[in-house]
Amino acid sequence: MTRFRSALAPLAIALTGLTAVPQPVWAAPPRPAHSAAPQERQATAASECAPTVAGASTNARLTRLFTAYGNDNSRLDDWTGADGTYSLKLPGGKDLWIFSDTFLGQVDPDGSRPPVVEEGGTTVFLNNTFAVERDGRLSTIHDGTPEKPTAVMPPRDEDHWFWAGDATLAGEIVEVTYQEYERFGEGAWDWRWHRNVVARFAPGRLDEPISVHDLPSGHGVSWASATLKDGGYTYVYGVEDLGSPKYMHVARVKGQSLLGHWEYLKADGTWSPDEADSARVMSGVANEYSVSKVGSGYVLITHDTTEELSPTIVAYSSCSPSGPFTGKQHVYTTPETKGDVFTYNAHAHPDVKGNGLVISYNVNSFVNTDHYRDVTIYRPRFLDVTFE
Numbered sequence: 001m002t003r004f005r006s007a008l009a010p011l012a013i014a015l016t017g018l019t020a021v022p023q024p025v026w027a028a029p030p031r032p033a034h035s036a037a038p039q040e041r042q043a044t045a046a047s048e049c050a051p052t053v054a055g056a057s058t059n060a061r062l063t064r065l066f067t068a069y070g071n072d073n074s075r076l077d078d079w080t081g082a083d084g085t086y087s088l089k090l091p092g093g094k095d096l097w098i099f100s101d102t103f104l105g106q107v108d109p110d111g112s113r114p115p116v117v118e119e120g121g122t123t124v125f126l127n128n129t130f131a132v133e134r135d136g137r138l139s140t141i142h143d144g145t146p147e148k149p150t151a152v153m154p155p156r157d158e159d160h161w162f163w164a165g166d167a168t169l170a171g172e173i174v175e176v177t178y179q180e181y182e183r184f185g186e187g188a189w190d191w192r193w194h195r196n197v198v199a200r201f202a203p204g205r206l207d208e209p210i211s212v213h214d215l216p217s218g219h220g221v222s223w224a225s226a227t228l229k230d231g232g233y234t235y236v237y238g239v240e241d242l243g244s245p246k247y248m249h250v251a252r253v254k255g256q257s258l259l260g261h262w263e264y265l266k267a268d269g270t271w272s273p274d275e276a277d278s279a280r281v282m283s284g285v286a287n288e289y290s291v292s293k294v295g296s297g298y299v300l301i302t303h304d305t306t307e308e309l310s311p312t313i314v315a316y317s318s319c320s321p322s323g324p325f326t327g328k329q330h331v332y333t334t335p336e337t338k339g340d341v342f343t344y345n346a347h348a349h350p351d352v353k354g355n356g357l358v359i360s361y362n363v364n365s366f367v368n369t370d371h372y373r374d375v376t377i378y379r380p381r382f383l384d385v386t387f388e
Contacts (some may be wrong), residue, residue, distance in 0.1 A: 049297030050317030051387035056332040059354050059382035069131075069138040070379060071107045077124070077149050078140035079131055080107055081371070081378035083362040084288070088167040088174065089351040090203050095133040098176060100163040102129040103371070103378065104140065104149055113375050121372075126151045127161040128178070130206050143207045152207055153199050159183045160194070165224020165288070168234055170257035174201040177215065177224040177236075177258070193241070196223045198258045216262055216275045221249045226290045226347065227258075228298075230321045234258065239287050240280065246287065246305050247280040250322045265322050281323050282316075290347035291321060292357060294387055300325045301348045301359055301385075311337035313346040313361060315385075331359070331385055340366045341377060348385075356386035 070080045084100030105123040107113055115121030128151045130141040144150035153162040153176070165177035175198050182194045195217040199209035215223055225248075226237040233252040240247040250265040263271040264278035272278075289302035300316040300323075311334040316325035334343040346361035360380045365371065371378045 049295075049319035050327045051294050051297060051299065053315055053329045053331055054386040054388045056313075056359070056383045056385045057355075059358055059384045061354070062352075062358070062360075062382035065133070065136065065138065066379060066382075067376075070375060073106050075140075075146075076106050076122075077104055077142070077146040079103075079129065079138070080105055080113055080123070081375055082129065083345070083364065083378065083380070084128075084164050085345075085360045085362060085380040086164060086166050086288075086347075087349045087352055088169065090132070090174070091169070091172055092203070093134075095352060096167070096174065096206070097131040097133060097138075098164045098167055099129050099131065100127060102126045103375075104129075104142070107375050111375055112373055113371070115372055123372075124149050127155070128153045128164045132206070141206045152201075153178050153209065153212075155180075162197075165222070166227045166237075166290075168227045168229065168256065168258065170200075170255075170259075172203060173210070173257075174203055174206070175199070175258050176201065177227070179222050179224050193222060213259055215258065216251070219275050219278065221275070221278060222287070223249075223251060225285070225288055228291050228293070228321055229256065230293065233321075234260075235291070235321050236262075237289065237291055238278075239285060239289075241287060244305070244308070245283040246285055248282050248285045248289075248323075248325075249278045250281055251275075251278065252322075269322075282325055286345050288345035288347050290350075292348045292350040293321075294357060298325075299348070299357070299387075301331065301346055301357075303344055303346045303361065309337070309342050311335075311343055313359065332383060334361060334363075334381070336363045336377075336381070340370065342366070343381075354382075355384040357384070359383040359385050 080103045082099035082102035086098040088096045090096050114123050116123045116125045131138050142149040143152050155161045160182045162178040167176040178197050180194045183191045196215040197212050199212045221238040221240050223236050223238040225239050228235040236251045238249040251262050253260040263273050266272050266277045267279035284306040286303040286305050291300050298318045298321050304310045304312040304314045313331040315329045315331050317327050318325045337343050343361050343363050349358040352358045360382050
């Protein structure tokens, strides 16, 4: 069983809300069934801050940029496709693109790619990479060498790997959240989420972390879905993934760094220093989503996981970065979703320039050979979402 089949294919299923996903071997403690801060008056107030989605259209610039870069064979140790697709504005104005599972190598003239190295081909498959955009040009960042690339966030051994989450700037230091997964058997489904960490990188040396620190991981919440700086706090959004449903959780840290003192949103709308008090804010979010300031309110963008393998991207609104998030609105229906191909993990990139709020989503297939046959499948799509 190669790393490609044991990591990428299960990820495809786990992120789409299929009830067939095996449950983790750890057992999270019982949680309150109601939402945090559910008072009717708060939901009414949220509607007053809610921008109305006016429409969504393809972001042509980013689509052209990643298509041209992915198809360019001037280097054979760079990006040809990936998922995850977080971003961060670096000091000096460059954009850091943060990816999880990534293909590196060549694209053939017919739009295919060779199989991965583990299956006898030449395509390198890594569980996490970066790309830096400067003046409309992209460059791939990995550790190792051009001949033997390795992940920027290295695993501890062959039975563990890291998938990337959202990132934030702590002064001049880049802090990227990662989730560590581990294998515990030989079967295709014998893997599980293990813990959350934050890796700190120098903006001028992104191929390996300066240091890696544990994040709260004791109660079954992956604290990597999204981050937001607001009101002197860095908000951290997580997901309690039960396959179906998936629950949103909210934490915050005073200041800019995730290494500070964490507190967690409780069911009564107050904050607690104990992660065990973290409440289920709402269900229906994906493993990756976003909360962004739009006008006087806050907009949550997510794939709709209330439907199995849904092609629908939706928005919720709030007057507070911690919710409640109400007023579900349709944003976009992904046209790629059909047959074995599906889409997942839509979220916003508020620091990336576009005509409105820039959104990305990922495309994947349950058939591994589809990724070889057509390189366009395993690449992010970009949208501009406008509001009234």
